[in-house]
Amino acid sequence: MSEELLDLNEVMKxxxxxxxxxxxxxxxxxxxAYSRTNMTEEIRxxxxxxxxxxxxxxxRLMSLRPMGKVTFxxxxxxxxxxxxxxxxxxxxxxxxEVFKLFDIGDIVGIxxxxxxxxxxxxxxxxxxxxxxxxxxRPLPIVKQAEKDGEKIxxxxxxxxxxxxxxxxxxxxxxxxxxxxxxxxxxxxSAMREYLDARGYLEVETPILQPIYGGAAARPFTTHHNxxxxxxxxxxxxxxxxxxxxxxxxxxxxxxxKDFRNEGIDRTHNPEFTMMELYVAYQDYTFMMNLxxxxxxxxxxxxxxxxxxxxxxxxxxxxxxWRRLPMFEALQQYSGINLYGKEREELAAAAKQLHIPVxxxxxAGKIIDEIFKEKVEPNLIQPTFIxxxxxxxxxxxxxxxxxxxxxxxxxPFVVGREIGNAFTELNDPIDQRExxxxxxxxxxxxxxxxxxxxxxxxxxxxxxMPPTAGLGMGVDRLVMLLTDSASIRDVIFxxxxxxxx
RNA sequence: GAGGGCGUAGCUCAGCUGGUAGAGCAGCGGCCUUUUAAGCCGUCGGUCGUGGGUUCGAUUCCCGCCGCCCUCACCA
Numbered sequence: 001m002s003e004e005l006l007d008l009n010e011v012m013k014x015x016x017x018x019x020x021x022x023x024x025x026x027x028x029x030x031x032x033a034y035s036r037t038n039m040t041e042e043i044r045x046x047x048x049x050x051x052x053x054x055x056x057x058x059x060r061l062m063s064l065r066p067m068g069k070v071t072f073x074x075x076x077x078x079x080x081x082x083x084x085x086x087x088x089x090x091x092x093x094x095x096x097e098v099f100k101l102f103d104i105g106d107i108v109g110i111x112x113x114x115x116x117x118x119x120x121x122x123x124x125x126x127x128x129x130x131x132x133x134x135x136x137r138p139l140p141i142v143k144q145a146e147k148d149g150e151k152i153x154x155x156x157x158x159x160x161x162x163x164x165x166x167x168x169x170x171x172x173x174x175x176x177x178x179x180x181x182x183x184x185x186x187x188x189s190a191m192r193e194y195l196d197a198r199g200y201l202e203v204e205t206p207i208l209q210p211i212y213g214g215a216a217a218r219p220f221t222t223h224h225n226x227x228x229x230x231x232x233x234x235x236x237x238x239x240x241x242x243x244x245x246x247x248x249x250x251x252x253x254x255x256x257k258d259f260r261n262e263g264i265d266r267t268h269n270p271e272f273t274m275m276e277l278y279v280a281y282q283d284y285t286f287m288m289n290l291x292x293x294x295x296x297x298x299x300x301x302x303x304x305x306x307x308x309x310x311x312x313x314x315x316x317x318x319x320x321w322r323r324l325p326m327f328e329a330l331q332q333y334s335g336i337n338l339y340g341k342e343r344e345e346l347a348a349a350a351k352q353l354h355i356p357v358x359x360x361x362x363a364g365k366i367i368d369e370i371f372k373e374k375v376e377p378n379l380i381q382p383t384f385i386x387x388x389x390x391x392x393x394x395x396x397x398x399x400x401x402x403x404x405x406x407x408x409x410x411p412f413v414v415g416r417e418i419g420n421a422f423t424e425l426n427d428p429i430d431q432r433e434x435x436x437x438x439x440x441x442x443x444x445x446x447x448x449x450x451x452x453x454x455x456x457x458x459x460x461x462x463x464m465p466p467t468a469g470l471g472m473g474v475d476r477l478v479m480l481l482t483d484s485a486s487i488r489d490v491i492f493x494x495x496x497x498x499x500x
Numbered sequence: 501g502a503g504g505g506c507g508u509a510g511c512u513c514a515g516c517u518g519g520u521a522g523a524g525c526a527g528c529g530g531c532c533u534u535u536u537a538a539g540c541c542g543u544c545g546g547u548c549g550u551g552g553g554u555u556c557g558a559u560u561c562c563c564g565c566c567g568c569c570c571u572c573a574c575c576a
Binding site: 009010011012014015063065066067068069070071072074083085087088089103104117118119121123137138139140141142143144145152153154155156157158159160161162164165173215216217218258260262263265266267268272274410416417418419420447448471472473475476486487496497499 | 501507509510511512513524525526527528531532533534535536537538539544545566567568569570571572573574575576
């Protein structure tokens, strides 16, 4: 402890000294509770109603402007900020001496009258000011001014590493960060409201799974001691939710974390939030309409509009979204018709398009690569790409009019996939064959090939009705709706390498 | 995993072609009872990410390592 003290910088030493002084003055610097009557925003938005009234507020001191026997402060609570006027005459000489030990970053309670200064600033004049929590580690000082109605921020706390590692500081000093996360919560509640209103049942399924499935990805592996078995963190909820449809539920959804042991970048975090929905007696066309309607409902609720700007790109969410079969999209953007082509022809086409092909790649994989390279970047306005090759989609039902394709779609916006949906494969014999193909791929070295899940097939044998399924990347939807460039800006604590 | 960039005071940043560091804010001491990026005067604060190398001498040049960011690969 004393050694730790030696490491403290000057400011922190002074803060601790103040802490001792406060305790000597019989003031507890870490209070138990404080009863307040109002939030700062209530007063600011209804000055006429509060003028002259006594209110009590609680929050953090974000700015101090001492002027001798009077100090102006900015108090920040969860709703916003308000100015405080702390005068020696009003709170008393002794209390003012104690108040001089307060710092920016301290959390205080204040009771006093609402008034306006000569400059017209809505202000609370303190009759009492109470320390609730002493700040021992100084906050970065971010100053704001308003010029011509525009907010200007000086010395913003901008170091991304520190912002992500010490989000509690980021949230305190960067109000726009708080806004993004409030919006994130609203997106999720709007989604839940939309799904609940249609009678879908929110459920919970295992995160720890003996066989991982539902997506093509490498899992995190863990171990259960008592059972002495390997368990995997789920990479998707799909197979369990479909078991519930086989069990007689007709509409289920789950909003939860999935885990994929893959790289980290601007659109990928090892743990991320997924919404999966399964609806009995429906197909992927139904699901396309649902996605359009749901995303639009959320956008309206969140931003009051279907128009949005993402990183300078204007996006119009107004339905109907373009619906483009995958091979038509490939034809349109690569100029080559790839439908029905054999692997060697596809490899040749890829070469022609300057896309390197590896020998181990299947025909489906080559198509996927060409798609990513040539088509995806062009899908700026909302677009459903539909009808994928069967070998890319081991859990999707074959297309009713083309057995080489499956009834599947992915919604794209700003060149980015935000979901994945299909008419679910419910034929257990076909499902077993698809799993066998995947097993062969796994044994050939494809680490992301789907695992064979006998119990899931058993459920299909019992019978799963015709079903439409959807997965949506919640983080990416939030990024889109909040104009966030990185997934780390919409996840409170993104995965980072541990310090030291 | 590959390539590129960055890492200087609590925060935001300067520091040209090598001579052991500066500013603003914050802090501390003054003055100040309607300020609001408060102001004025004074002052404290840095093993310049880390470990080597070159050099009489390195924050500055070279190499390794650590961390972050960007691009690519894998993927949602």
